[in-house]
Amino acid sequence: MKHKKLFITTIILDVLAFIGLFILYGPFSYVRVTVITTAMHSKSHKFIARTFYSDKTINKVLNENYIEEINENTDASKITFDKISEKTKYESKYEEQILKKDKGNDLYKIIDIKGSTWVGYIAVIYDPSRISLVNSRYLGSYGEFLEDMSKYHKSIVSINAGGFADPGGVGTGGIIAGTVISNGKVISGGYDTGVGGGLIGFNKDHVLVLTKESPRQAIKNGMVDAVEFGPFLIVNGVRAEAKGNGGWGLSARTAIAQRKDGIVLFVVIDGRQPGYSLGIDMVELTDLLVKYKAYNAANLDGGASSSLVVNGKLYSKPCAVSETGERWIPNAWMVK
Numbered sequence: 001m002k003h004k005k006l007f008i009t010t011i012i013l014d015v016l017a018f019i020g021l022f023i024l025y026g027p028f029s030y031v032r033v034t035v036i037t038t039a040m041h042s043k044s045h046k047f048i049a050r051t052f053y054s055d056k057t058i059n060k061v062l063n064e065n066y067i068e069e070i071n072e073n074t075d076a077s078k079i080t081f082d083k084i085s086e087k088t089k090y091e092s093k094y095e096e097q098i099l100k101k102d103k104g105n106d107l108y109k110i111i112d113i114k115g116s117t118w119v120g121y122i123a124v125i126y127d128p129s130r131i132s133l134v135n136s137r138y139l140g141s142y143g144e145f146l147e148d149m150s151k152y153h154k155s156i157v158s159i160n161a162g163g164f165a166d167p168g169g170v171g172t173g174g175i176i177a178g179t180v181i182s183n184g185k186v187i188s189g190g191y192d193t194g195v196g197g198g199l200i201g202f203n204k205d206h207v208l209v210l211t212k213e214s215p216r217q218a219i220k221n222g223m224v225d226a227v228e229f230g231p232f233l234i235v236n237g238v239r240a241e242a243k244g245n246g247g248w249g250l251s252a253r254t255a256i257a258q259r260k261d262g263i264v265l266f267v268v269i270d271g272r273q274p275g276y277s278l279g280i281d282m283v284e285l286t287d288l289l290v291k292y293k294a295y296n297a298a299n300l301d302g303g304a305s306s307s308l309v310v311n312g313k314l315y316s317k318p319c320a321v322s323e324t325g326e327r328w329i330p331n332a333w334m335v336k
Helices: 004-023 029-040 046-052 055-064 093-098 146-152 216-221 282-289
Strands: 064-070 109-115 120-124 131-135 157-160 179-182 185-188 198-203 208-211 223-227 232-235 241-243 253-259 263-268 294-300 308-310 331-335
Touching: 004 263, 029 046, 046 055, 055 064, 093 120, 120 157, 120 308, 131 179, 131 223, 146 157, 146 308, 146 331, 157 208, 179 198, 179 216, 185 216, 185 308, 198 216, 208 223, 208 294, 208 331, 216 223, 216 331, 223 294, 232 282, 241 282, 253 282, 263 282, 282 294
Parallel strands: none
Antiparallel strands: 064 241, 109 120, 120 263, 131 331, 157 308, 157 331, 179 185, 179 223, 198 208, 198 223, 232 294, 253 263, 253 294
């Protein structure tokens, strides 16, 4: 009897192993592409792709799945800051969600959204003049949880912003990646983001500017606050071209966008939580931004950093290993 049970167990394990190998290496490429692009664009999970696939296979997949950015900078004159008026008819449900304000709240609204593999949120900011970049109080050594930062600065709506050095996946969030412009002054992290894009920030006229200019030139042209990250997903109404799934796989994401009428969108997608939300890829994220009429839009730091705080309370469900799910971050976009 014992030998029979052992035999059956062995057969079951063999079948499961065969199924697993078929999924990973079989003729259907979706799983292979998703695993590789997701792992290789994470800070600390690249080993997953390298465990199952050769460098040749990984490089082939990455060469077939990527974002080809628009090679131009934001034309700030195209943002009109149209007066928002209530309508009785809207051209789409997305437009109604944006323009129909919550009663008694002219500053912002939160839209809960959901896709086939993800759960997320859009914070609609009607007054971009209230947005500023806030850095960790301990920058250079440690980052902060977004919830703590928001409470300290009495922020109404906050999202995570730029990236940080994360050797071995145990970074403290205190060493910024790329360049940060804060109140018109440059803070350089000296750590390559490796994600494309460029400077993402607001100028003195409260226009979201995406530019590949040098920090000095961006400040000369009016940039006040910015982080260096990417990729740029929409520039001057033209979306970046995605090859395959865009090369970033499924993960938690944070994005920032501005419509032509001046309304700013903070987008946060939960991820890395099977049974709840796996995350979103760059193609679907761009599709989402287009539906809500983003005119300029860029990807911000994602993964375990992605988080949204409203009125001092964590609104999203981040995926870091902490009591709240948050991770220490170097800076945040805040509405105050």
